Amino acid sequence: MPGAPDSAYVAARRVLLDALEALNAHLDALVLVGAQAIYLHTGEGDLAVAPYTTDADLAVDPNALGPVPALEAAMGAAGFALRTEPGIWFGAGAVEIDLLVPEALGGGGRRGARLGTHGNRAARKARGLEATLVDNTPMAIRALEDYDNRGFEIAVAGPAALLVAKLHKLAERQGAADRLQDKDALDILRLLRETETEALASTVGGLLSDERSTHVARESIDQLRALFGSEGAAGSQMAARAAQPLEDQATIAASVTALAADLLRALE
Amino acid sequence: MGFSETQLISSIEEQLRRRLPSSWTLDVKREPKAPHGRADAHFRLRSPGGGETQLIVEAKASVEPRNVMTMVTLLRRFTDATLLVVAPFLSARAREELVAAGACYADSTGNIRLVLDDPALFIETAGASSNPFPAQRVFPIRSLKGPAAARVVRGLCDFAPPYGIRQLATGVGASPASVSRVVDLLDREALLTRGPRGEVSTVDWPGVIRRWVQDYSFTESNRAETFLEPRGLGALQRRLAKSGATYAVTGSLPAALVAPVASPRLAAVYVENTMRAADRLGLRTAEAGANVLLVEPLDPVVFDRTWSRDGVSYCGLSQVTADLLSGPGRGPAEATELIRWMEANVDAWRT
Numbered sequence: 001m002p003g004a005p006d007s008a009y010v011a012a013r014r015v016l017l018d019a020l021e022a023l024n025a026h027l028d029a030l031v032l033v034g035a036q037a038i039y040l041h042t043g044e045g046d047l048a049v050a051p052y053t054t055d056a057d058l059a060v061d062p063n064a065l066g067p068v069p070a071l072e073a074a075m076g077a078a079g080f081a082l083r084t085e086p087g088i089w090f091g092a093g094a095v096e097i098d099l100l101v102p103e104a105l106g107g108g109g110r111r112g113a114r115l116g117t118h119g120n121r122a123a124r125k126a127r128g129l130e131a132t133l134v135d136n137t138p139m140a141i142r143a144l145e146d147y148d149n150r151g152f153e154i155a156v157a158g159p160a161a162l163l164v165a166k167l168h169k170l171a172e173r174q175g176a177a178d179r180l181q182d183k184d185a186l187d188i189l190r191l192l193r194e195t196e197t198e199a200l201a202s203t204v205g206g207l208l209s210d211e212r213s214t215h216v217a218r219e220s221i222d223q224l225r226a227l228f229g230s231e232g233a234a235g236s237q238m239a240a241r242a243a244q245p246l247e248d249q250a251t252i253a254a255s256v257t258a259l260a261a262d263l264l265r266a267l268e
Numbered sequence: 269m270g271f272s273e274t275q276l277i278s279s280i281e282e283q284l285r286r287r288l289p290s291s292w293t294l295d296v297k298r299e300p301k302a303p304h305g306r307a308d309a310h311f312r313l314r315s316p317g318g319g320e321t322q323l324i325v326e327a328k329a330s331v332e333p334r335n336v337m338t339m340v341t342l343l344r345r346f347t348d349a350t351l352l353v354v355a356p357f358l359s360a361r362a363r364e365e366l367v368a369a370g371a372c373y374a375d376s377t378g379n380i381r382l383v384l385d386d387p388a389l390f391i392e393t394a395g396a397s398s399n400p401f402p403a404q405r406v407f408p409i410r411s412l413k414g415p416a417a418a419r420v421v422r423g424l425c426d427f428a429p430p431y432g433i434r435q436l437a438t439g440v441g442a443s444p445a446s447v448s449r450v451v452d453l454l455d456r457e458a459l460l461t462r463g464p465r466g467e468v469s470t471v472d473w474p475g476v477i478r479r480w481v482q483d484y485s486f487t488e489s490n491r492a493e494t495f496l497e498p499r500g501l502g503a504l505q506r507r508l509a510k511s512g513a514t515y516a517v518t519g520s521l522p523a524a525l526v527a528p529v530a531s532p533r534l535a536a537v538y539v540e541n542t543m544r545a546a547d548r549l550g551l552r553t554a555e556a557g558a559n560v561l562l563v564e565p566l567d568p569v570v571f572d573r574t575w576s577r578d579g580v581s582y583c584g585l586s587q588v589t590a591d592l593l594s595g596p597g598r599g600p601a602e603a604t605e606l607i608r609w610m611e612a613n614v615d616a617w618r619t
Contacts, residue, residue, distance in 0.1 A: 047500070193499045231556065248533045254557030255498035262498075 008054045010144045012036065015095035016056040017143055020152045022078030023071070029064035031132045031155045032141070033057045033100070033165060038187050040139060041159050042194040049186065049246050055096035059129045059157070062105050062115055071099065071115065071122035086112035087124030099123035102130040104215070128168025128220065131213040135161035135203055159195040160203035163188065164213070164220040170235060171223040185238035188228065189252065192259035201266035221267060228260035273327050274298070277309050279376040280325075280354045284311070287380060287391050291316035311352060319387030323352040323372065329445055331355050336365035343371075350384065357399045409449045412483040415567030416446035421480045422569050424450075424460065425473040425586035428618050432467040440569070454479065473618075474607050477589050486518075486536075486591040486599075489566045493542050494558035495551035501535050504560060507549050508537070509579030515539045516574045518591045519561075522582040523602045527609040530598070536561040536591065538570045538583065575617075585610055585617045 016036065023030060032040075034057030060071075072082075080089040080097065089097045099122060106125035107114030113123045135158035142151040157165070170184050192200070207217035227235030231253040239256045240249035281296050288294060295312040309325035324347050326339070331353065343351055351371040358366070358375040366373045367381065374380045378395025412421060423440035433451065437444040451468060454460045459476050463469040486492075497504045501521065508515060519536035523529070539545035542562045546553070551560055565571075573584040582588070585606065592603035610617060 193503070246531060248557065248559065250557035251496070251533065251559045252557075254496050254554060255500070255559075258496060258498040258552060 009039075011093055012054050012056055012095055013141075013144045014148065015091040015093065015097060016141065017148070017150045017152065018078055018091050019056065019058065019075070019080065019089070019097045020141065020154060021150065022074045022080065023058075024152075025069060025074075026060075026065055026071070027152065027154055029061045029066070031059040031061070031136050031157050032139075033059045033129060033132050033157045033162065034098070035187060037157045038159075038162055038166075038190055040156055041162070042190045047186070047190065047243065047247060049243050055098065057098045057100055059126075059132045060099055060101050060113070060115075060123050061133050062101060062113070065115065065118070067117050071118045075099075075122070082121060085124065086121040100126040100129055102133060103127040104130050104212075126165075126169075127172060128165040128216050130216045131161035131164040131207045131220075132157035134207055134210045134213045158203060159191050160200055160207060161213075163191050163200070163204070163224075164207060164217055166191070167220040167223040167227065168216060170227055170238075171219075174227070174234060182238040182242035185227075185235045185256075186242040186252070188235065189239050189256040189259070192256065192263065197259070197262045197266050200263055204263075204267060221264070224260055225264060228256055231257045233257070273308060276327050276354060276356060276376060277325065280374045281311070283374060283376065283378060283380060284382070284391075287393060288313075289316075292389075307347075308354075313384070313387075313389070315387035315389070317387060321384055321387065322349050324349045325352045325354055328353065328355045331358055331362045331366075332443075333359065333361040333365045335443075336362060336369055336371075340366070340369035340371050352382070356401055357396060359399070360397065409453055412450065412453065412480050413489070415569075416442050417450050417480070418484065418567045419569045420447050420450040421476060421484075421590075422572070422584065422586055423447075424454070424468070424471050424476055426573050426584055426618060428614075429460075429468045429471055430463060432465070436468065473586070474611065477586060477593065477607075481590050481594040484566075484590060484594060486563075486595040490538075491542070491564040492536075492561045493546075493563075494554055495546055495560040495562060496554035496558055497535070497549070497551055497560050501532060501559060504535050504537075504549065504551075505578070505580050508581070511548060513539070513545065513548060514571055515545065516571050516581050516583045516587075518563075518570070518583040518588050519595060519599065520592070520602055522585070522588045523592060523606050525577055525582070526585065527602075527605040529602045529605050534559055534561060534597065536563060536595070538563050538565045540564070 020027065036056050075089055080091050082089060087099045089099065091097055101113035101123045103125045109120060111124050112120040113125045114120055115122060136155040137158060138153050139156045140151055140153050166184055166187055170181065173181055204217060207213040227233055230236065236253040236257050240253040243249065243252040277298065285294055293314045297310040300307060300310045307324045308327040311323040311325055312320060314320040326343060340351065353366055353371050353373045354375065356376050358373055358379050363373060363379060372382045375395060377400060378393055380391055380393045382389060382391040419440040419442045423436055427439060433447050434444050437447045451460065454476060455462055457479060459479055460471045461469050508517065516538045517535065518538060519534065520532035521535055524532050539562050542564055545562050570583055570587055574581045576582065589603050589606050592599035592606065
């Protein structure tokens with residue numbers, strides 16, 4: 001709903017700023033991704049369903065990452081704690097910050113990214129994020145509370161890269177259908193709605209031709225077709241489920257399908 | 269003397285039978301079904317030689333000379349058959365105009381002109397030269413179905429009385445006869461009160477809207493088609509704000525601006541031409557999941573007395589209320605909230 005941002009979003013922003021403060025020496029290696037980045041591009045949009053923005057996702061580019069301070073030490077000093085999984089940090093009020101390394105750059109191992117002096121637990125690997133290192137723009141991220149005057153300029157993934165990343169996330173976890181996955185599908189609609197098709201197609205074209213992201217971009221086009229190719233397709237139905245009861249399910253399914261078809265046509 | 273339409277047609281039938289050569293026959297069919305609209309009656313004339321022809325009968329409470337050309341032109345859009353315009357009384361000027369427009373006529377006083385080529389027939393007789401009927405000579409109506417009723421009902425809701433019949437007629441662009449009929453009906457149903465000179469002195473406007481939607485239906489009285497705006501209703505509104513064409517948004521969107529119940533899911537937009545508007549607004553035809561209704565209205569009154577917010581033009585609230593009350597989904601609930609707001613803020617919308 002329009003108006004003041006909700007308290008969970010305000011808290012999530014506060015903890016994101018805590019993390020950026022802790023990682024100040026590494027800001028050039030970070031890209032804001034995930035729901036918070038999507039929200040920065042799309043705002044509330046026209047959907048009656050609020051975006052899910054209670055955690056923050058930061059992509060880490062190992063090639064731009066300096067040796068000091070060590071990620072784990074810096075995060076720990078700022079009050080963040082790892083629980084069990086690598087890369088999943090909890091800050092004040094149990095707000096989650098994920099440090100994610102594009103899979104192609106994360107080295108061997110199953111989950112934790114191999115980050116040399118930074119160890120194997122500070123960040124986890126995630127497929128599809130490669131595109132966010134290519135398509136991003138610096139934006140000012142400021143606190144949403146009057147008494148907090150912190151602000152950082154940080155790269156924020158562009159809509160095309162976010163689309164590629166979300167599609168990989170959806171495709172990877174397809175089958176494990178739950179409400180959170182459904183919200184990811186609705187985020188696809190947010191990105192498609194708030195970005196002009198031609199502009200989106202042109203940036204995806206750039207991702208296809210950049211060797212760092214060629215592979216994941218190509219995969220994402222197949223994923224888009226498979227997940228959103230028809231109103232009955234899995235992704236379209238997930239988006240429709242996430243939007244109920246505030247939005248009409250059939251309208252959401254028809255809308256995401258129509259815009260996906262527009263993008264696929266523009267990419268041909 | 270007041271005439272009902274049935275009485276009038278019987279009277280004309282009687283006049284014609286008396287003047288037709290005895291070898292001719294006349295069959296009358298009242299309110300016959302026709303592909304476009306409905307004629308008041310068909311008169312079938314058969315000559316002794318077996319030739320026959322059909323007259324399309326248009327019954328009028330009264331005929332203003334200046335309206336004859338328009339009336340005949342409109343009737344001609346639906347039929348090539350011979351037109352017979354009938355009324356309780358036709359003035360000399362009205363008769364001249366009817367001849368000039370190529371229509372036959374007959375009134376209940378005996379003014380008749382009937383010219384047929386095949387089979388050939390010519391009847392011209394003179395009746396009264398001045399109107400023998402007292403001032404009130406309108407057909408009582410029982411329904412608020414048509415476009416004229418829409419204009420008058422909207423006017424009664426939107427304009428704060430007192431006002432006379434003629435004044436209201438000028439205000440809403442309807443004939444005094446139409447206004448008089450609608451006002452009579454609402455008077456009979458105690459939804460308005462009248463002063464000593466017949467002027468409208470108070471109007472129970474929520475009652476008038478509720479009475480209107482017994483006969484008027486948003487989805488059936490207008491011509492609506494469904495579309496999809498995949499980027500959502502906000503995107504549609506931004507496009508409308510930039511559109512130079514004639515349109516007015518009705519239904520949930522304006523209701524939500526005034527008295528919100530829930531987020532609107534369906535936009536309803538009156539336009540002059542559905543397909544052209546869909547094209548201009550970049551809408552897609554939709555079977556399932558439509559979120560936009562484009563509607564060609566019963567009467568252009570929907571474009572009158574609009575208001576705007578953020579550059580988007582919305583229907584007058586009396587129209588919005590009627591459309592919601594007679595519309596799909598949770599429209600009636602939204603209309604109830606809207607009426608509540610309108611009652612508390614009469615000065616904001618009634619002039």
